[in-house]
Amino acid sequence: MIENETELSMDVTHEDRPDFLARPALPLVLLLAVVSALVTPPARAQISPGPLSKAHSSLNGATNCTACHKLGAFRTYKCLECHTEIASRISLGRGFHARVVQKSSGSQECSTCHSEHNGENFNLIRWEPSLERFDHAKTGWPLQGKHASTSCQQCHTAARMAESERAGIRMKDLNKSFLGISNACVACHQDPHQGRFGKKCEQCHSTNDWKVVGKFDHSKTRYPLTGAHVQVTCAKCHTAGADGLPRWTGLKFGRCADCHADPHQGKFAPKPCESCHTTSGWRTVSTGLVQTNFDHSKTKYPLLGEHISVHCSACHTGGDFNKPLAFDKCTDCHSDPHRGQFKGRADKGECSSCHTVDGFKPSNFGLKEHAATAYPLEGKHSAVGCEKCHIPAGVATVYKLKFASCTDCHKDEHRGQFAVAPHLNHCQDCHTVQGFRPSTFTLVMHRTTRFSLAGAHLATPCGDCHKPGITAQFKDIAQYRFEDRSCAVCHRDPHKGQFRDRMSRVSGGKQAGCEACHSVATWGDLSRFDHSTTRFPLLGSHRAVSCDACHKPPNLEVKLANADFHAAPSACEGCHADVHAGQFSESRKVIGCASCHNSAKWKPSIFDHDKRTAFPLQGEHRNVSCDGCHKNLKVINDKRVLFYKPTPKECSACHGPEIKKSRV
Numbered sequence: 099m100i101e102n103e104t105e106l107s108m109d110v111t112h113e114d115r116p117d118f119l120a121r122p123a124l125p126l127v128l129l130l131a132v133v134s135a136l137v138t139p140p141a142r143a144q145i146s147p148g149p150l151s152k153a154h155s156s157l158n159g160a161t162n163c164t165a166c167h168k169l170g171a172f173r174t175y176k177c178l179e180c181h182t183e184i185a186s187r188i189s190l191g192r193g194f195h196a197r198v199v200q201k202s203s204g205s206q207e208c209s210t211c212h213s214e215h216n217g218e219n220f221n222l223i224r225w226e227p228s229l230e231r232f233d234h235a236k237t238g239w240p241l242q243g244k245h246a247s248t249s250c251q252q253c254h255t256a257a258r259m260a261e262s263e264r265a266g267i268r269m270k271d272l273n274k275s276f277l278g279i280s281n282a283c284v285a286c287h288q289d290p291h292q293g294r295f296g297k298k299c300e301q302c303h304s305t306n307d308w309k310v311v312g313k314f315d316h317s318k319t320r321y322p323l324t325g326a327h328v329q330v331t332c333a334k335c336h337t338a339g340a341d342g343l344p345r346w347t348g349l350k351f352g353r354c355a356d357c358h359a360d361p362h363q364g365k366f367a368p369k370p371c372e373s374c375h376t377t378s379g380w381r382t383v384s385t386g387l388v389q390t391n392f393d394h395s396k397t398k399y400p401l402l403g404e405h406i407s408v409h410c411s412a413c414h415t416g417g418d419f420n421k422p423l424a425f426d427k428c429t430d431c432h433s434d435p436h437r438g439q440f441k442g443r444a445d446k447g448e449c450s451s452c453h454t455v456d457g458f459k460p461s462n463f464g465l466k467e468h469a470a471t472a473y474p475l476e477g478k479h480s481a482v483g484c485e486k487c488h489i490p491a492g493v494a495t496v497y498k499l500k501f502a503s504c505t506d507c508h509k510d511e512h513r514g515q516f517a518v519a520p521h522l523n524h525c526q527d528c529h530t531v532q533g534f535r536p537s538t539f540t541l542v543m544h545r546t547t548r549f550s551l552a553g554a555h556l557a558t559p560c561g562d563c564h565k566p567g568i569t570a571q572f573k574d575i576a577q578y579r580f581e582d583r584s585c586a587v588c589h590r591d592p593h594k595g596q597f598r599d600r601m602s603r604v605s606g607g608k609q610a611g612c613e614a615c616h617s618v619a620t621w622g623d624l625s626r627f628d629h630s631t632t633r634f635p636l637l638g639s640h641r642a643v644s645c646d647a648c649h650k651p652p653n654l655e656v657k658l659a660n661a662d663f664h665a666a667p668s669a670c671e672g673c674h675a676d677v678h679a680g681q682f683s684e685s686r687k688v689i690g691c692a693s694c695h696n697s698a699k700w701k702p703s704i705f706d707h708d709k710r711t712a713f714p715l716q717g718e719h720r721n722v723s724c725d726g727c728h729k730n731l732k733v734i735n736d737k738r739v740l741f742y743k744p745t746p747k748e749c750s751a752c753h754g755p756e757i758k759k760s761r762v
Contacts, residue, residue, distance in 0.1 A: 148215035151222050166214075177212075177303075183266050183277060193277070194237045239281045240266055243305025252287060290343060321351045325377025362419075380409065399425045403455030410754040435493050473501045477531030515578050531684055549583050553618030563588050583613040592659035635666045638697030671687075679732075679739045714746050726750060 102728075129703065145160050157165050168174040178185035180535045187193045188201060199207045206320040212222045225232055229250065234241040241248070256264070256272035263278030272278075272300065279285065283299040287308075295302070302314035311332055352354040354371040364504075373391035392402045401408075412425055415433065424430040426448040427610075435458075440447030452463040461484065475482070475564075482517045487507060488497050502508040504525040510517070517523050527537040535559065544551050551558075564576040571577070580587060589612070601611030606612075615627040624645065629636040650660040667673060668690040694705035704725070708714040715722075730741040746752075 109532060133386055149217055150214055151216065151220045152218050153222060154214060155218055173206070173209075175208060177208040179205070183268065186266065187277070192238070197236060197238065244307070245305050250276070256544065258287075259283060291346065294342070294346065326376050326379050345551045366418075399423075404457050407454055436497065437493055437497070439497050473499075478533050479531050511575065512573075514577060549580070554620060555618050592657075593663070596663055634666070639699065640697050677739070678742075681739075681743060715747075746758040 099630075145163075146158075147154070150158050155165075163169075166176055168176060175718055178188070184195050185204075188196050188199050188204075190196070198211075210218075212220070214220075251273075254276050256275075258280075259267070259272060259275075259278040260280060264272060266413060267275050267277050269275050269285065283289075283303075284297055287299070289297075300313070302311045304310070304312060309331075333344065339345045354375075358371070360367075360371075362720050369391065372387070374387055376387065384388045412420070430486075432449070434447070434683060436447070443451075444452050452461045452467075465475055465480055468476075485500060485702060488495055505523060505524070508525075510523065521527060528537045530538060541551055541556060561576070564578050566572060566574050566576055568577045568580075569755075598609070601614070601666070613626065615624050617623050617626060648666050649658065649663050651657055651660045652662070672690070694709070696704055725740070728740060728742045728745055730745070731738050732741055733739070748761070
């Protein structure tokens with residue numbers, strides 16, 4: 099401890115100073131004496147900053163300045179010239195001061211901690227925060243383990259100083275010094291091994307506990323410790339010898355009997371203990387070693403299967419291997435986990451009927467054995483694990499089960515839809531043990547229901563109609579019974595309600611009536627639809643026109659179902675282009691096409707020339723074709739259009755100027 103070293107040096111009196119300090123040069127003394135005589139007391143106070151501490155009080159006075167200070171220099175100290183024991187440790191890099199004082203600075207740094215001229219009662223050594231709480235790690239030797247709770251005086255005494263250290267410590271009471279103590283264990287502690295293991299105690303011991311030899315590597319000795327031996331205290335084997343000290347060498351360890359008594363009293367001699375036991379524990383008998391070294395087959399009960407791995411103490415309780423044991427029946431050792439459920443069998447519930455010594459599970463009770471019960475396993479049942487029906491519940495597992503109805507084991511997947519007559523939950527009417535799916539409910543059987551399948555319905559998979567979510571009552575399971583059997587229950591309305599009113603009229607108020615246009619044979623067959631019931635009966639050539647020619651799906655789609663059927667025009671110009679380029683429009687009203695044409699055929703025209711023109715046809719004119727007179731062709735929008743008006747009525751316009759009217 100460095101500050102402790104300082105206390106040591108501060109106790110030196112001025113009589114103990116070196117000769118060159120005790121007897122300064124005579125001229126210097128005379129000079130200082132003259133100066134002192136001439137200087138008044140106030141002036142002297144200016145020379146000395148204040149009285150010295152008790153340790154240095156003999157150096158008070160102006161004549162002693164150079165004992166500590168260099169002449170002619172400010173704040174230059176010569177502390178280490180007196181305190182040589184501190185100087186030597188700084189030079190060697192030992193102790194506290196070597197860590198806080200740089201060699202190059204020397205005495206200049208002493209005053210940082212030990213300031214003078216503060217009065218006689220000033221304490222030169224100030225422990226921060228206190229002596230008891232001093233951080234010993236700053237000395238280069240931290241206190242660890244039990245050392246941390248040791249008081250300073252237990253170690254720092256003159257008795258523990260080496261003779262070579264005492265001579266260099268100039269202090270009247272060496273018990274007050276903190277120098278000269280070795281950090282070797284034997285400097286403070288007695289060596290119980292008397293030097294047989296060297297001086298590096300820390301190779302085996304720690305500062306936490308002397309008796310706990312945690313660092314000693316016994317594996318490097320001739321007897322490595324294994325198993326339970328690792329936990330044995332040293333003193334158990336290394337007992338005291340005649341000299342009262344533990345014996346560390348020369349111990350016998352070739353046989354277990356060198357340390358342990360034979361609890362078998364020689365019954366298994368001459369076989370060594372390790373034939374059955376290991377160092378892991380006396381009671382933990384190695385089954386592998388027993389099987390290898392102890393031949394149980396020579397006994398009345400050879401060990402087979404799982405019995406080989408059973409601990410000896412499970413049968414031979416208390417370590418008594420001579421006590422006779424019963425072993426004729428399994429129940430001599432094992433309890434009945436089935437609690438007498440099989441006592442009524444012919445074999446009285448003999449365990450070996452279902453189990454072997456290779457393991458209680460799996461049982462060797464298979465399909466063949468199950469076939470002899472009241473419920474033979476067939477179909478999918480043959481692949482079901484035992485625990486699916488015989489639910490494991492420890493000793494409460496039940497093996498005699500009800501099986502009269504499927505619902506004794508299986509939950510009702512249909513949630514009571516077939517619980518009423520005539521079905522009464524007879525699962526076998528539709529299912530077999532070969533599998534829940536596919537169902538054995540055939541098309542012929544479907545005819546007995548309220549919805550006989552016909553047409554395209556015959557090829558429809560069951561799941562397309564009987565699926566979850568059809569109605570709110572069956573959101574998550576398939577529905578099989580329907581009160582409403584109209585088309586709309588299964589099929590969405592592709593016409594988006596366009597025919598709702600019509601269907602209501604046809605089907606008597608229900609959203610059905612699809613059959614008015616469609617059949618179950620095919621959706622696209624619209625032969626049933628009677629267009630004459632609409633506002634536009636189909637006549638003549640209109641009968642051969644496809645539906646989508648008039649009822650066009652939007653956005654160039656091809657599905658007729660998406661068409662707006664109510665939006666179909668009933669006027670000719672709604673579907674047909676005006677080949678006359680508007681020449682028959684009068685007063686913003688188009689003359690009806692039916693005035694000249696009918697739906698049977700576009701040509702010939704049924705136009706009545708006598709009633710609708712100012713030129714009634716008479717005589718030979720009745721046999722003249724239209725284009726015989728109407729020859730005025732014009733190109734309209736890249737198309738040739740025959741214009742009927744104006745057509746001249748004068749004879750000369752067609753027959754020439756020489757023709758006479760009377761000849762017409």
